[in-house]
Amino acid sequence: MHQQHDHSSLQTLLQQLAQSAAQPVQQACTMPPAAYTSEAFLSLEREAIFRAEWVCLGHAGQIAQPGDYFACELAGEPLLVIRGKEGQVQVLSNVCRHRANLIAQGTGNRQRLVCSYHAWSYDLGGRLLHAPLMEEAAARRTSRCDLPVFATELWQDFIFVNLDGQAAPLGPRLASFLPAIKNYDVLGRHHQFVGHEVWHTNWKCLVENFMEGYHLSAAHAKTLHAITPTALCRKIATPPGMTAYTAGYAPSVPERGPYPDALSPQERRYSVLFSVFPNLLVSVAPNVTLYLLVQPVDADQVAIKWGLTGTIADPQHPDVIRYRELCEDFNLEDRAQLEAVQQGLKSRHYHGGPLAPADFEGTVWDFHQYIAGRVLR
Numbered sequence: 001m002h003q004q005h006d007h008s009s010l011q012t013l014l015q016q017l018a019q020s021a022a023q024p025v026q027q028a029c030t031m032p033p034a035a036y037t038s039e040a041f042l043s044l045e046r047e048a049i050f051r052a053e054w055v056c057l058g059h060a061g062q063i064a065q066p067g068d069y070f071a072c073e074l075a076g077e078p079l080l081v082i083r084g085k086e087g088q089v090q091v092l093s094n095v096c097r098h099r100a101n102l103i104a105q106g107t108g109n110r111q112r113l114v115c116s117y118h119a120w121s122y123d124l125g126g127r128l129l130h131a132p133l134m135e136e137a138a139a140r141r142t143s144r145c146d147l148p149v150f151a152t153e154l155w156q157d158f159i160f161v162n163l164d165g166q167a168a169p170l171g172p173r174l175a176s177f178l179p180a181i182k183n184y185d186v187l188g189r190h191h192q193f194v195g196h197e198v199w200h201t202n203w204k205c206l207v208e209n210f211m212e213g214y215h216l217s218a219a220h221a222k223t224l225h226a227i228t229p230t231a232l233c234r235k236i237a238t239p240p241g242m243t244a245y246t247a248g249y250a251p252s253v254p255e256r257g258p259y260p261d262a263l264s265p266q267e268r269r270y271s272v273l274f275s276v277f278p279n280l281l282v283s284v285a286p287n288v289t290l291y292l293l294v295q296p297v298d299a300d301q302v303a304i305k306w307g308l309t310g311t312i313a314d315p316q317h318p319d320v321i322r323y324r325e326l327c328e329d330f331n332l333e334d335r336a337q338l339e340a341v342q343q344g345l346k347s348r349h350y351h352g353g354p355l356a357p358a359d360f361e362g363t364v365w366d367f368h369q370y371i372a373g374r375v376l377r
């Protein structure tokens with residue numbers, strides 16, 4: 001009975017989403033509120049998006065040396081992201097082929113992967129090396145006892161995985177966007193910081209919040225308004241599966257260095273904010289890159305991994321610490337808004353709202369189109 005109810009309300013929600021996404025851009029609006037609160041819709045997103053798309057798991061700077069790894073999860077799948085002996089980044093299943101123990105936790109460096117339960121060992125590529133006292137069963141240790149390796153792609157040092165192995169290559173699809181960030185030399189930056197948080201809001205609220213400049217002057221009156229006021233935001237064209245805008249600096253903001261020589265005078269006066277849907281959010285400033293990776297925990301909670309890379313190598317440099325503290329301040333402001341929004345989305349008397357013009361919320365409209373395109377296929 002309960003399931004049947006869920007099913008019919010999911011069908012209603014999908015119809016509403018199809019209708020809202022089909023509006024002309026002049027009528028751009030939010031997704032239906034239930035898209036942010038329904039667990040049934042989230043199950044659909046897990047299948048149609050998080051298991052089917054290129055999803056970002058981290059930054060290559062987190063695993064700089066051969067054998068460096070971090071364990072993580074995607075759509076309930078335990079994963080191990082590890083740099084192999086030859087320096088290549090790989091994403092392996094973190095589930096032991098013997099009796100399913102998790103092989104590694106947290107972060108670290110290993111030259112071999114040894115399961116703590118019965119000491120099966122694997123090489124860094126996931127090949128089974130040894131199963132103690134099971135030599136006589138060698139015949140059973142076929143390739144099925146190697147750890148599965150998932151499709152992996154590095155793009156601008158961001159590590160992407162595609163769980164179902166069916167997605168078209170990512171790099172070619174994003175190629176036409178590269179000129180917008182080329183002179184910022186994103187690849188040459190040093191990894192400075194990584195942190196983890198869980199916020200009580202739907203994952204899509206965070207994507208939308210990060211990607212729209214409309215809230216900068218109001219919600220960040222004490223922090224970002226003086227640096228990147230709403231009025232100076234400009235949307236930029238992007239290939240499918242992405243959105244982006246530039247956040248211009250107020251005239252009083254001093255130059256943000258050290259920056260790459262290639263940056264034009266104009267490029268020194270704005271940050272480029274972009275999202276590779278579904279889950280990578282990036283802000284590229286002349287001297288620093290802020291990234292957020294988001295994953296749904298449930299409909300009401302999002303897990304966030306966020307980090308910084310920059311032109312300064314020393315993570316303890318006062319400029320690096322000052323910028324991290326600024327990020328922590330405006331993250332708190334965003335968190336307070338988004339946790340309130342999540343309450344508001346459950347109201348029976350809220351039915352979605354209109355979006356501001358393209359420079360300010362056109363990015364939210366792009367995301368609306370993307371989500372509808374994925375879950376309605």
Ligand code: FES
Binds near residue numbers: 116
């Ligand atoms: S579960 Fe890993 S060795 Fe048994």
Ligand SMILES: [Fe+2]
Binds near residue numbers: 219220330334
């Ligand atoms: Fe914000």
